[in-house]
Amino acid sequence: MRKVTFGFGLALGLMPALTAHATPIPRYEDLVTRRSLRASAKLPKALSTPLYQSTEVKKIDTQLDLVPSSGVATGHVDVELHAVGSVGQVALLLDSGLAATGASAPGKTVDVANQVAQGYAFVNLTLTPAMAPGETVTIAVDYSGTLSCQSQGCYAGAPLSFISENAAIPGVFDQDNVGGYNAWGASRSLTLSVPEGIDAVASGELASSSTAGGKTTRVWKIPAFHSYGGNVVMLGVLADQPVTGVSIPTRVVSTQVGPSHVSEMVGFMQKILPFVDAQAGQKLPYAELKVFKLPLGWLDIFRGTAGYGLTLLSEDYAAGSVAYFEETLAHENAHQWWGVLVSPTDIPVTRWLVEGMATLSQIDYAAQVQHADVPRDEYLARRYREHWMLVKHLGDPSLPLVVDQTNQIPEDSIANTLWAYIRSSAFLEYLRVVAGDDVFAKLLRTWAQTCNQKLCDTGDFENLLEAESGQDFGPVFAQWVYSGTAAEPSLAFSQSGGTLSVTASGIDGLSVPLELFVEGEGGKLEKRKVVFEGSAPVTLAIPTPVRRVRPNPRQDGLIWSRSATPGDRDFDGEVDGFDVIQCAYRLGREAAPSQTGGEGIWSSDLDFDPRCDEDQNGSISDADLSAVSAAFGNVKGGQ
Amino acid sequence: MRASLLGVVLASALSALACSSDSEDSGGKPTPKRTLVFRSDARPAGSSVTLRQKELGSGRLVLELVGNSVDALYGVAFRLRYDPKVLGFEKVEASPHWGASPPLALASEKTPGLVVLTLTEKGKSAGVSGSEVVLGTLAFQLKVEQASAIDVVVERSGAVGADGRARPAVGWAGGDLVLE
Numbered sequence: 171m172r173k174v175t176f177g178f179g180l181a182l183g184l185m186p187a188l189t190a191h192a193t194p195i196p197r198y199e200d201l202v203t204r205r206s207l208r209a210s211a212k213l214p215k216a217l218s219t220p221l222y223q224s225t226e227v228k229k230i231d232t233q234l235d236l237v238p239s240s241g242v243a244t245g246h247v248d249v250e251l252h253a254v255g256s257v258g259q260v261a262l263l264l265d266s267g268l269a270a271t272g273a274s275a276p277g278k279t280v281d282v283a284n285q286v287a288q289g290y291a292f293v294n295l296t297l298t299p300a301m302a303p304g305e306t307v308t309i310a311v312d313y314s315g316t317l318s319c320q321s322q323g324c325y326a327g328a329p330l331s332f333i334s335e336n337a338a339i340p341g342v343f344d345q346d347n348v349g350g351y352n353a354w355g356a357s358r359s360l361t362l363s364v365p366e367g368i369d370a371v372a373s374g375e376l377a378s379s380s381t382a383g384g385k386t387t388r389v390w391k392i393p394a395f396h397s398y399g400g401n402v403v404m405l406g407v408l409a410d411q412p413v414t415g416v417s418i419p420t421r422v423v424s425t426q427v428g429p430s431h432v433s434e435m436v437g438f439m440q441k442i443l444p445f446v447d448a449q450a451g452q453k454l455p456y457a458e459l460k461v462f463k464l465p466l467g468w469l470d471i472f473r474g475t476a477g478y479g480l481t482l483l484s485e486d487y488a489a490g491s492v493a494y495f496e497e498t499l500a501h502e503n504a505h506q507w508w509g510v511l512v513s514p515t516d517i518p519v520t521r522w523l524v525e526g527m528a529t530l531s532q533i534d535y536a537a538q539v540q541h542a543d544v545p546r547d548e549y550l551a552r553r554y555r556e557h558w559m560l561v562k563h564l565g566d567p568s569l570p571l572v573v574d575q576t577n578q579i580p581e582d583s584i585a586n587t588l589w590a591y592i593r594s595s596a597f598l599e600y601l602r603v604v605a606g607d608d609v610f611a612k613l614l615r616t617w618a619q620t621c622n623q624k625l626c627d628t629g630d631f632e633n634l635l636e637a638e639s640g641q642d643f644g645p646v647f648a649q650w651v652y653s654g655t656a657a658e659p660s661l662a663f664s665q666s667g668g669t670l671s672v673t674a675s676g677i678d679g680l681s682v683p684l685e686l687f688v689e690g691e692g693g694k695l696e697k698r699k700v701v702f703e704g705s706a707p708v709t710l711a712i713p714t715p716v717r718r719v720r721p722n723p724r725q726d727g728l729i730w731s732r733s734a735t736p737g738d739r740d741f742d743g744e745v746d747g748f749d750v751i752q753c754a755y756r757l758g759r760e761a762a763p764s765q766t767g768g769e770g771i772w773s774s775d776l777d778f779d780p781r782c783d784e785d786q787n788g789s790i791s792d793a794d795l796s797a798v799s800a801a802f803g804n805v806k807g808g809q
Numbered sequence: 810m811r812a813s814l815l816g817v818v819l820a821s822a823l824s825a826l827a828c829s830s831d832s833e834d835s836g837g838k839p840t841p842k843r844t845l846v847f848r849s850d851a852r853p854a855g856s857s858v859t860l861r862q863k864e865l866g867s868g869r870l871v872l873e874l875v876g877n878s879v880d881a882l883y884g885v886a887f888r889l890r891y892d893p894k895v896l897g898f899e900k901v902e903a904s905p906h907w908g909a910s911p912p913l914a915l916a917s918e919k920t921p922g923l924v925v926l927t928l929t930e931k932g933k934s935a936g937v938s939g940s941e942v943v944l945g946t947l948a949f950q951l952k953v954e955q956a957s958a959i960d961v962v963v964e965r966s967g968a969v970g971a972d973g974r975a976r977p978a979v980g981w982a983g984g985d986l987v988l989e
Contacts, residue, residue: 750884
């Protein structure tokens with residue numbers, strides 16, 4: 171058995187678990203002021219397997235008596251452990267104001283040592299004799315104290331408080347410093363007693379509720395499967411409204427004080443839930459979905475997340491626009507599938523199938539529901555152009571979507587967001603275009619069906635994609651999932667004898683599938699799927715005259731294509747007035763986020779066109795327009 | 810528009826009458842001297858961009874580019890085709906009706922007989938609106954006084970609105986140099 175001393179080293183290992191909520195896209199303005207993320211822990215990459223090294227946590231049953239107004243807590247937890255290797259130590263994580271008062275396990279002596287660090291209490295439990303490989307033991311621990319809420323695991327305040335794991339509800343670490351993730355497969359039950367009159371809404375299914383002796387006791391249960399969805403409990407004097415006409419019982423909950431936006435949220439959920447059901451191909455498997463509106467000002471406390479049957483979102487997200495709040499609410503509810511019910515096991519080294527997927531769903535919702543009057547292709551292209559701008563000017567396209575080690579995950583919060591949400595969703599949109607909308611829609615349904623409460627990861631997603639599409643995505647995943655690169659092809663075409671030849675320069679060494687829009691002289695658009703292998707031309711049988719050849723712009727978030735003809739922004743191989751007008755129209759526009767009247771994820775100017783930014787400095791200036799003007803008149807002979 | 814065209818035609822006719830005794834045909838009969846004029850093609854219904862004569866003489870043709878029933882017009886991109894033996898393109902100038910200061914007016918005649926043109930606002934602008942508004946002037950060298958067409962290459966011409974979107978409904982019309 172390895173001897174490990176828990177404590178500050180353990181604290182470093184804890185952080186990814188604490189921050190691994192399925193969350194809305196952070197606001198750019200907030201990230202600018204707080205760019206540093208907590209250090210990442212070093213966790214192994216495991217394919218289709220849970221993240222157990224020495225200890226698998228099978229069950230966490232917590233009983234807690236809490237007075238929210240004072241923070242006085244008395245608790246008991248039964249933790250069922252299964253030893254993969256020899257296990258002599260485990261640790262519980264609690265709020266720093268709490269401490270274990272005793273522990274026991276059948277056939278074992280359990281020594282308890284409390285240690286406080288970084289706002290947490292680490293309860294080190296030493297088992298004698300050590301658990302043998304394959305042995306299963308339930309450790310019972312009593313704890314008590316007064317919550318200090320100096321960590322991320324709880325907040326004491328009026329009109330709303332919350333508690334979650336690693337605070338009033340114990341989290342579990344094994345002796346390999348694997349915290350949080352190793353308990354993802356555990357079943358949870360929470361028996362919570364609070365003074366009568368205090369309402370509580372929690373993740374999990376409400377199994378019972380009773381009042382006696384001035385206390386209300388509620389029991390919630392979360393089944394055992396690998397998931398983001400641990401215990402989160404909101405406490406206060408609450409109000410709710412039912413969401414009628416949706417597939418499962420659903421209600422919107424808020425504090426009685428300041429219940430603004432609740433009626434609107436009910437209306438939003440009547441649109442969001444059918445959308446989520448359709449995308450996953452099935453309704454959510456909960457007895458009830460609770461949607462909690464967190465009050466204004468909670469952005470710094472708990473901006474939103476999704477747990478088992480519970481979606482939370484801070485009203486702060488409505489500050490920009492109610493429409494953006496609505497699509498962010500769609501994002502969080504999409505996490506019920508992409509993060510809670512389908513929770514990839516390689517989550518320590520990637521977020522693309524959680525945050526990327528939820529961002530894809532968010533933008534899909536905006537396209538399908540909020541902007542149904544705009545042609546879908548056009549809307550999606552416009553939204554994903556922002557992803558090009560953001561990654562190009564703020565991000566790092568060379569960072570793989572699945573990194574080798576967690577310490578490769580950006581600690582800068584802007585870079586992290588661009589990796590987890592922006593570039594990931596751009597890659598998913600690219601996959602959708604290349605695989606086809608219908609194929610991808612079926613893939614999402616299959617992914618939800620196959621991996622619902624199962625152990626799946628990036629490799630499984632790739633396998634399903636290839637099975638559904640019949641295409642080999644190995645090179646694509648090698649280039650952008652397991653490694654990273656910017657793809658900036660320059661396209662040129664020529665036509666002779668009914669054969670269209672298209673060349674993409676600037677992508678030597680890459681294999682780039684693309685859907686091309688081939689537009690005839692009469693304006694007829696034909697979509698053709700091709701694969702560029704470096705600069706080798708691809709040929710297409712097109713008997714009618716072709717005016718322009720361009721990639722489907724929905725791919726622009728990942729594939730930053732341009733015409734090979736300088737100054738030609740519309741891919742007809744010419745520089746005429748249309749190119750000049752479009753760039754003149756964009757004069758003075760900036761690629762940076764937080765533009766007045768901006769749209770999209772970070773209030774960008776979605777009319778910014780990177781193809782008019784000749785010097786690629788993120789600003790369309792007179793110099794850029796002069797460059798286009800200088801090339802003006804470069805047209806094919808005689809036309 | 811129509812009034813000014815009538816004026817041009819009338820002036821041409823009077824000029825022809827005034828000169829009618831100056832020449833004779835081979836049979837000794839006097840024949841009227843014919844005058845070269847630019848005759849605009851029929852104006853398309855609805856919003857359109859058309860050409861009309863401003864100046865013609867001394868080896869030079871100046872046409873006005875006219876926006877008819879245009880609303881928030883941001884820019885126009887177009888191509889004109891003509892007989893290079895008759896005409897050679899000289900320059901384009903934007904009118905003061907554009908909001909940008911200065912607007913962008915570009916022309917390129919890399920292939921004789923084909924000029925590529927654009928007139929556009931820059932940056933944010935409400936665009937040009939009006940029932941009959943001169944957008945700019947196009948000057949040609951008149952090499953030979955003979956009838957010839959000036960055609961808009963319609964499939965390569967278009968207008969863009971102040972919302973940045975194409976205005977496919979805008980029609981185009983060129984015209985002809987004719988001897989009257």
